[in-house]
Amino acid sequence: MVQSLPPGEATVTAIRPAAESTGPSAFGRDPQRGEDRAATVIGFRRALTVGFGVWASFFGIDCVAVRYLHAGTLLHFLALRLLLAAVVGGVLVRMYRSPAPSERTFKIADALTYGTTAVAMALMCLEFRGIASPYVSGFCLVLFSRTVAAHDPWRRGLVMNGLPVALFFVVLLGAAFFSPHIAAQLHDPAAVATLLLGVGYVFGTYLFLVVNGHIVWSLRRQVFEARSLGRYRLKRRLASGGMGDVWVAYHPGLKRDVAVKILKPEEQARSASALPRFEREVRATADLKHPNTVRVFDYGITEDGLRYYVMELLEGETLSRHVAHFGPLSPARAVHVVGQAARALGEAHEHGIVHRDVKPENIFLTSMGGEHDFVKVIDFGIAKDQSADATVTGTGWVLGTPSYLSPEVAMGRPADARSDVYALGAVLYFLLCGRPPFEDENVAALVFAHIHERPVAPSRKLGRQLPTDVEATVMRALEKDPDARFSTAMELALALASCALAGKWTYGDAALVARNSSRPPPASGIDSLPSLRPPRVPNIRLDGATKDSSENVQPGSLPAH
Numbered sequence: 001m002v003q004s005l006p007p008g009e010a011t012v013t014a015i016r017p018a019a020e021s022t023g024p025s026a027f028g029r030d031p032q033r034g035e036d037r038a039a040t041v042i043g044f045r046r047a048l049t050v051g052f053g054v055w056a057s058f059f060g061i062d063c064v065a066v067r068y069l070h071a072g073t074l075l076h077f078l079a080l081r082l083l084l085a086a087v088v089g090g091v092l093v094r095m096y097r098s099p100a101p102s103e104r105t106f107k108i109a110d111a112l113t114y115g116t117t118a119v120a121m122a123l124m125c126l127e128f129r130g131i132a133s134p135y136v137s138g139f140c141l142v143l144f145s146r147t148v149a150a151h152d153p154w155r156r157g158l159v160m161n162g163l164p165v166a167l168f169f170v171v172l173l174g175a176a177f178f179s180p181h182i183a184a185q186l187h188d189p190a191a192v193a194t195l196l197l198g199v200g201y202v203f204g205t206y207l208f209l210v211v212n213g214h215i216v217w218s219l220r221r222q223v224f225e226a227r228s229l230g231r232y233r234l235k236r237r238l239a240s241g242g243m244g245d246v247w248v249a250y251h252p253g254l255k256r257d258v259a260v261k262i263l264k265p266e267e268q269a270r271s272a273s274a275l276p277r278f279e280r281e282v283r284a285t286a287d288l289k290h291p292n293t294v295r296v297f298d299y300g301i302t303e304d305g306l307r308y309y310v311m312e313l314l315e316g317e318t319l320s321r322h323v324a325h326f327g328p329l330s331p332a333r334a335v336h337v338v339g340q341a342a343r344a345l346g347e348a349h350e351h352g353i354v355h356r357d358v359k360p361e362n363i364f365l366t367s368m369g370g371e372h373d374f375v376k377v378i379d380f381g382i383a384k385d386q387s388a389d390a391t392v393t394g395t396g397w398v399l400g401t402p403s404y405l406s407p408e409v410a411m412g413r414p415a416d417a418r419s420d421v422y423a424l425g426a427v428l429y430f431l432l433c434g435r436p437p438f439e440d441e442n443v444a445a446l447v448f449a450h451i452h453e454r455p456v457a458p459s460r461k462l463g464r465q466l467p468t469d470v471e472a473t474v475m476r477a478l479e480k481d482p483d484a485r486f487s488t489a490m491e492l493a494l495a496l497a498s499c500a501l502a503g504k505w506t507y508g509d510a511a512l513v514a515r516n517s518s519r520p521p522p523a524s525g526i527d528s529l530p531s532l533r534p535p536r537v538p539n540i541r542l543d544g545a546t547k548d549s550s551e552n553v554q555p556g557s558l559p560a561h
């Protein structure tokens with residue numbers, strides 16, 4: 001049995017990663033995209049630093065070519081070398097500055113550097129024997145430096161390596177329209193033969209680059225996937241969200257699987273609030289003792305700055321997935337489930353912590369030590385400590401999924417415990433009806449509905465009678481005026497506990513449902529999800545960005561269970 005750390009004792013450990021710190025980190029660790037931007041940026045910086053020196057020293061070769069091979073004017077070569085040095089120097093400065101360049105900035109820098117170099121090389125060729133220039137094969141050296149700089153999957157490799165190659169030949173051959181000398185060369189068999197030789201070298205290099213890039217890219221991915229974060233060996237990815245990836249990892253010492261949430265470095269680079277938010281998530285979760293809150297064991301940072309925290313691995317599935325697969329819950333079961341979540345959040349509220357993103361995707365239905373239908377509240381990712389400095393939470397926060405957004409938050413007011421109560425009411429509504437209180441593809445309309453419209457009573461939406469006390473509890477939690485709701489989740493928990501159905505969902509009922517609903521574990525891997533792909537409902541951020549919420553589901557109308 002793992003001994004969970006007492007709250008507040010989640011350790012911060014500086015961990016040496018299994019690979020060298022220049023090796024792959026979790027930049028865009030999406031197997032589909034297969035990116036490893038941290039390592040790529042480092043490789044790119046190294047290639048440019050070395051390339052800068054090589055480029056400058058080749059001026060000596062220009063001098064020899066001009067002096068002994070009548071290669072044109074030295075000024076021409078000097079001007080091109082200086083111009084390119086300025087471009088590469090500028091890009092290098094940006095590469096060394098923090099924050100790390102975004103994926104887009106990096107692509108632009110890559111295309112700019114190699115594109116400009118290709119043009120400069122072509123202009124040098126034009127000065128020195130045109131299409132028959134010995135510098136054509138010298139261009140291979142420029143391309144070769146990309147073996148250090150870029151390791152892309154083959155499709156992207158074809159494009160990113162193809163761009164300088166194309167530019168080089170466009171400038172070299174396009175010069176025939178302006179220069180009679182180059183035009184004449186195109187009719188000279190010896191010049192054309194020399195060009196073809198150069199083309200062979202360049203295209204051969206290009207092909208090697210693409211193949212090599214793809215091989216290194218896929219090896220890196222495998223290395224990452226077998227990588228250890230300190231004591232934890234990453235096994236497979238469970239989910240990829242807006243802020244982090246959640247992995248199953250193995251602790252060899254404890255011989256046990258755990259869940260590791262890794263902060264995405266690109267998210268950290270993109271938003272200054274990402275790291276404080278991540279640390280707040282760890283602190284908030286580690287502070288809570290309630291059995292229905294996911295337990296945090298550890299917090300760590302690797303040498304290359306990868307932040308992660310470790311929690312108990314939950315078997316089961318989120319409420320959203322469960323309802324998507326099995327339809328609405330019976331009222332007794334819904335009361336049982338939401339009651340647990342309410343008690344967990346009640347403890348958070350007592351600690352002055354507001355979850356702010358309560359929704360079916362963040363409530364896990366699991367089995368703990370043989371107890372089925374055991375609830376775990378997860379993802380305190382936008383939790384707010386009400387005593388904390390509000391400025392930390394002031395920008396870039398996900399406000400919450402529109403389907404579960406309280407009216408006051410929708411109006412831009414700060415969230416408090418009653419906002420979580422509203423969201424919990426909406427979750428209970430969702431469990432009873434299989435649908436949230438308001439639905440609209442249009443986010444603005446959805447937000448408007450939360451602010452102004454009274455939800456249809458769950459029994460009407462479901463087309464079936466529901467216990468009046470349960471329905472009254474839902475409707476009170478969903479009051480527009482926060483004062484009219486339960487003031488904390490604990491109050492809501494007490495209200496649920498006093499419903500006639502409370503306690504009617506027994507251990508035996510839960511065990512029966514668990515046995516009947518046995519099927520391949522849905523939580524194991526986002527790649528193996530069944531075909532029931534939910535529609536995407538965007539989460540709103542204050543900075544206008546949206547967060548993918550592929551977990552938001554609109555279930556089919558299956559019978560309650």
Ligand SMILES: Nc1ncnc2c1ncn2[C@@H]1O[C@H](COP(=O)(O)OP(=O)(O)O)[C@@H](O)[C@H]1O
Pocket residue numbers: 238239240241242243244246259261294311312313314315318361362378379380381523551
């Ligand atoms: N401890 C855990 N055990 C198993 N699965 C988990 C655990 N924590 C999160 N997950 C899975 O990962 C998904 C995303 O995790 P979450 O903490 O909600 O991150 P995000 O900020 O991306 O929403 C969850 O919906 C759940 O499916």
Ligand SMILES: [Mg+2]
Pocket residue numbers: 241361362379
């Ligand atoms: Mg979540």
